[in-house]
Amino acid sequence: DVKVTQSSRYLVKRTGEKVFLECVQDMDHENMFWYRQDPGLGLRLIYFSYDVKMKEKGDIPEGYSVSREKKERFSLILESASTNQTSMYLCAGTSGSADTQYFGPGTRLTVL
Protein backbone atom coordinates (compact mmCIF):
# COMPACT_ATOMS: atom_id res chain seq x y z
CA ASP A 1 0.00 0.00 0.00
CA VAL A 2 1.30 3.43 -0.93
CA LYS A 3 2.27 5.68 1.92
CA VAL A 4 3.10 9.34 2.44
CA THR A 5 3.75 10.37 6.04
CA GLN A 6 4.17 13.76 7.65
CA SER A 7 6.10 14.34 10.83
CA SER A 8 3.31 15.96 12.84
CA ARG A 9 -0.50 16.12 12.65
CA TYR A 10 -0.67 19.26 14.81
CA LEU A 11 1.97 21.88 15.49
CA VAL A 12 1.87 25.13 17.46
CA LYS A 13 4.68 27.63 17.01
CA ARG A 14 5.36 31.24 17.92
CA THR A 15 5.86 34.14 15.54
CA GLY A 16 9.46 34.33 14.38
CA GLU A 17 10.30 30.68 15.05
CA LYS A 18 11.91 28.53 12.38
CA VAL A 19 9.60 25.65 11.52
CA PHE A 20 10.40 22.38 9.76
CA LEU A 21 7.68 20.21 8.25
CA GLU A 22 8.88 16.81 7.15
CA CYS A 23 7.37 14.52 4.53
CA VAL A 24 8.47 10.99 3.73
CA GLN A 25 7.19 8.74 0.95
CA ASP A 26 7.88 5.07 0.40
CA MET A 27 6.67 4.86 -3.22
CA ASP A 28 9.92 5.82 -4.96
CA HIS A 29 8.18 8.89 -6.38
CA GLU A 30 10.28 11.34 -8.34
CA ASN A 31 7.93 14.26 -7.80
CA MET A 32 6.94 15.64 -4.43
CA PHE A 33 4.79 18.64 -3.58
CA TRP A 34 3.91 20.93 -0.69
CA TYR A 35 0.48 22.57 -0.60
CA ARG A 36 -1.33 24.69 1.90
CA GLN A 37 -5.07 24.40 2.28
CA ASP A 38 -7.24 27.23 3.55
CA PRO A 39 -11.05 27.42 3.69
CA GLY A 40 -12.52 28.60 0.40
CA LEU A 41 -9.15 28.64 -1.33
CA GLY A 42 -8.62 24.95 -2.01
CA LEU A 43 -5.09 23.62 -2.30
CA ARG A 44 -2.38 26.06 -3.31
CA LEU A 45 1.03 24.86 -4.44
CA ILE A 46 3.95 26.21 -2.42
CA TYR A 47 6.91 24.31 -3.87
CA PHE A 48 7.56 21.09 -5.70
CA SER A 49 10.58 18.92 -6.42
CA TYR A 50 11.10 16.65 -9.42
CA ASP A 51 14.36 15.10 -8.26
CA VAL A 52 16.88 15.10 -5.43
CA LYS A 53 18.21 18.62 -4.81
CA MET A 54 15.87 20.00 -7.50
CA LYS A 55 13.04 22.35 -6.64
CA GLU A 56 10.67 24.77 -8.28
CA LYS A 57 8.46 27.49 -6.90
CA GLY A 58 4.73 27.01 -6.94
CA ASP A 59 2.17 29.78 -6.75
CA ILE A 60 2.80 30.98 -3.17
CA PRO A 61 6.48 30.39 -2.28
CA GLU A 62 7.00 33.61 -0.32
CA GLY A 63 8.04 32.94 3.26
CA TYR A 64 8.87 29.28 2.56
CA SER A 65 11.83 27.24 1.42
CA VAL A 66 12.28 23.51 0.79
CA SER A 67 14.93 20.86 0.95
CA ARG A 68 15.22 17.51 -0.84
CA GLU A 69 18.46 15.79 0.06
CA LYS A 70 17.09 12.27 -0.41
CA LYS A 71 14.49 11.00 -2.86
CA GLU A 72 12.08 9.86 -0.16
CA ARG A 73 12.15 13.02 1.96
CA PHE A 74 10.88 16.53 1.16
CA SER A 75 11.01 19.21 3.84
CA LEU A 76 9.16 22.50 4.02
CA ILE A 77 10.84 25.26 6.00
CA LEU A 78 9.30 28.41 7.39
CA GLU A 79 12.35 30.58 8.09
CA SER A 80 10.45 32.96 10.38
CA ALA A 81 6.90 31.87 11.05
CA SER A 82 4.14 34.46 10.86
CA THR A 83 0.49 34.29 11.89
CA ASN A 84 -0.67 34.31 8.25
CA GLN A 85 1.10 30.98 7.81
CA THR A 86 -1.40 29.32 10.12
CA SER A 87 -2.88 26.68 7.83
CA MET A 88 -3.16 23.00 6.91
CA TYR A 89 -0.05 21.82 5.07
CA LEU A 90 -0.30 18.82 2.77
CA CYS A 91 2.53 16.88 1.19
CA ALA A 92 1.99 14.76 -1.94
CA GLY A 93 3.90 12.59 -4.37
CA THR A 94 3.49 11.35 -7.94
CA SER A 95 5.58 9.18 -10.22
CA GLY A 96 6.76 10.40 -13.59
CA SER A 97 3.89 11.21 -15.91
CA ALA A 98 1.22 9.76 -13.62
CA ASP A 99 -1.59 12.15 -12.78
CA THR A 100 -2.51 10.58 -9.48
CA GLN A 101 -1.25 12.44 -6.43
CA TYR A 102 -0.86 10.58 -3.14
CA PHE A 103 -1.29 12.82 -0.14
CA GLY A 104 -0.01 12.64 3.39
CA PRO A 105 -2.40 13.13 6.33
CA GLY A 106 -1.55 16.83 6.65
CA THR A 107 -0.03 19.02 9.35
CA ARG A 108 -2.23 21.64 10.94
CA LEU A 109 0.12 24.46 11.89
CA THR A 110 -0.91 27.25 14.23
CA VAL A 111 1.38 30.25 14.57
CA LEU A 112 0.69 32.35 17.65
Place this chain on the structure above:
Amino acid sequence: GQSLEQPSEVTAVEGAIVQINCTYQTSGFYGLSWYQQHDGGAPTFLSYNALDGLEETGRFSSFLSRSDSYGYLLLQELQMKDSASYFCAVREADNFNKFYFGSGTKLNVKP
Protein backbone atom coordinates in the same frame (compact mmCIF):
# COMPACT_ATOMS: atom_id res chain seq x y z
CA GLY B 1 -1.95 30.03 -15.48
CA GLN B 2 -4.92 27.97 -14.50
CA SER B 3 -8.27 28.79 -12.90
CA LEU B 4 -10.79 26.12 -11.87
CA GLU B 5 -14.24 27.06 -10.61
CA GLN B 6 -16.50 24.82 -8.54
CA PRO B 7 -19.68 25.45 -6.53
CA SER B 8 -18.79 25.89 -2.88
CA GLU B 9 -21.49 23.63 -1.47
CA VAL B 10 -24.06 21.10 -2.65
CA THR B 11 -26.72 19.28 -0.61
CA ALA B 12 -28.51 16.08 -1.65
CA VAL B 13 -30.41 13.23 -0.02
CA GLU B 14 -29.31 9.65 0.44
CA GLY B 15 -29.95 7.53 -2.65
CA ALA B 16 -30.06 10.51 -5.00
CA ILE B 17 -27.73 11.49 -7.85
CA VAL B 18 -25.61 14.63 -7.64
CA GLN B 19 -23.39 16.36 -10.20
CA ILE B 20 -20.46 18.56 -9.18
CA ASN B 21 -19.29 20.86 -11.95
CA CYS B 22 -15.83 22.19 -12.67
CA THR B 23 -15.30 24.94 -15.22
CA TYR B 24 -11.82 26.01 -16.04
CA GLN B 25 -9.70 28.58 -17.80
CA THR B 26 -6.38 27.10 -18.72
CA SER B 27 -3.53 27.55 -21.12
CA GLY B 28 -3.34 23.80 -21.59
CA PHE B 29 -3.45 20.71 -19.46
CA TYR B 30 -3.07 16.96 -19.69
CA GLY B 31 -6.29 15.86 -18.06
CA LEU B 32 -8.85 16.52 -15.35
CA SER B 33 -8.68 14.69 -12.03
CA TRP B 34 -11.07 14.49 -9.09
CA TYR B 35 -10.20 14.05 -5.42
CA GLN B 36 -12.31 13.39 -2.35
CA GLN B 37 -11.46 14.75 1.09
CA HIS B 38 -13.31 13.90 4.28
CA ASP B 39 -13.15 16.35 7.18
CA GLY B 40 -9.79 16.03 8.87
CA GLY B 41 -8.49 13.64 6.21
CA ALA B 42 -6.16 13.80 3.24
CA PRO B 43 -7.39 14.16 -0.36
CA THR B 44 -7.68 10.82 -2.12
CA PHE B 45 -7.78 10.25 -5.87
CA LEU B 46 -11.17 9.37 -7.38
CA SER B 47 -11.11 9.68 -11.14
CA TYR B 48 -9.18 10.97 -14.13
CA ASN B 49 -10.20 12.06 -17.65
CA ALA B 50 -7.41 12.34 -20.19
CA LEU B 51 -9.83 12.45 -23.12
CA ASP B 52 -13.26 13.94 -23.65
CA GLY B 53 -16.13 11.77 -22.54
CA LEU B 54 -17.32 9.80 -19.57
CA GLU B 55 -15.23 7.63 -17.26
CA GLU B 56 -17.11 5.33 -14.90
CA THR B 57 -15.83 3.82 -11.68
CA GLY B 58 -18.57 2.15 -9.70
CA ARG B 59 -21.00 4.73 -8.32
CA PHE B 60 -18.75 7.59 -9.46
CA SER B 61 -18.40 8.89 -13.01
CA SER B 62 -16.43 11.80 -14.38
CA PHE B 63 -16.89 13.72 -17.60
CA LEU B 64 -14.70 16.08 -19.59
CA SER B 65 -15.42 18.37 -22.54
CA ARG B 66 -12.33 20.32 -23.59
CA SER B 67 -14.29 22.31 -26.19
CA ASP B 68 -16.60 23.58 -23.44
CA SER B 69 -13.81 23.94 -20.82
CA TYR B 70 -15.99 21.94 -18.51
CA GLY B 71 -16.04 18.77 -16.51
CA TYR B 72 -18.13 17.17 -13.81
CA LEU B 73 -18.17 14.45 -11.21
CA LEU B 74 -21.36 12.41 -10.98
CA LEU B 75 -22.15 10.52 -7.81
CA GLN B 76 -24.98 7.99 -7.92
CA GLU B 77 -26.87 6.19 -5.17
CA LEU B 78 -25.56 8.66 -2.64
CA GLN B 79 -24.56 7.34 0.75
CA MET B 80 -23.98 9.22 3.98
CA LYS B 81 -20.26 8.40 3.73
CA ASP B 82 -20.09 10.43 0.50
CA SER B 83 -20.37 13.60 2.60
CA ALA B 84 -17.00 15.19 1.91
CA SER B 85 -15.29 17.88 -0.13
CA TYR B 86 -14.55 17.20 -3.78
CA PHE B 87 -11.79 18.90 -5.76
CA CYS B 88 -11.10 19.02 -9.47
CA ALA B 89 -7.47 19.35 -10.54
CA VAL B 90 -5.42 19.70 -13.72
CA ARG B 91 -1.80 19.06 -14.58
CA GLU B 92 -0.27 21.93 -16.49
CA ALA B 93 0.79 21.20 -20.07
CA ASP B 94 3.71 23.65 -20.08
CA ASN B 95 5.13 22.24 -16.85
CA PHE B 96 3.80 18.77 -16.23
CA ASN B 97 5.12 18.80 -12.69
CA LYS B 98 2.63 21.50 -11.69
CA PHE B 99 -0.88 20.70 -10.54
CA TYR B 100 -3.72 23.14 -9.94
CA PHE B 101 -6.75 22.47 -7.77
CA GLY B 102 -10.20 24.02 -7.66
CA SER B 103 -11.41 25.54 -4.39
CA GLY B 104 -13.50 22.45 -3.66
CA THR B 105 -17.20 21.58 -3.32
CA LYS B 106 -18.55 20.51 0.04
CA LEU B 107 -21.18 17.81 -0.46
CA ASN B 108 -23.70 17.33 2.32
CA VAL B 109 -25.70 14.10 2.11
CA LYS B 110 -28.85 14.09 4.22
CA PRO B 111 -30.95 11.08 5.26
